[in-house]
Amino acid sequence: MRQYRLAFAALAATMLLGGAAAPALASPPAASQATATTATTAADIPNVVDVTAANYQQVMQWSHTKPVVLDFTASWCYWCKKQDPYLRQYNTADNGAWVLAKVDVDRNPDLARRYGVRGIPALLNIQNGTEAGSRHVGFDGPASLRTWLNNL
Known part of the structure; x- marks a missing residue:
């Protein structure tokens, strides 16, 4: 039973971290857009x-x-x-x-x-x-x- 609780806790932690990582993944496009606007165009x-x-x-x-x-x-x-x-x-x-x-x-x-x-x-x-x-x-x-x- 204890093994199941540890596995569940690990799964829950992974899901929580995965959920926390999702907004971070949304950030790079914004950073890319910022780079594109500051980059020199021809x-x-x-x-x-x-x-x-x-x-x-x-x-x-x-x-x-x-x-x-x-x-x-x-x-x-x-x-x-x-x-x-x-x-x-x-x-x-x-x-x-x-x-x-x-x-x-x-x-x-x-x-x-x-x-x-x-x-x-x-x-x-x-x-x-x-x-x-x-x-x-x-x-x-x-x-x-x-x-x-x-x-x-």
């Missing part, structure tokens, strides 16, 4: 941004929503200046499908070192917070740039 992400140490982590978060092209450049770089209008034109033509994230190597040498950038202009494809695919280093004309961007 429409909230700018098409072109200047990257600094202060906003670098935010830019990396955006790469989880759409590709980020890190454009390592400098104000004195002739080829960077030649490439820039094409990058902006293609970004507009692609309706902001990717973020043009400009990194001035003189103002952000730590970012250039982090990615091992040794020559500019240098374009890196960042997706899901990490470098993906090949780099595009130098500027040899709009056709090769367009081809590289088409493969993001």
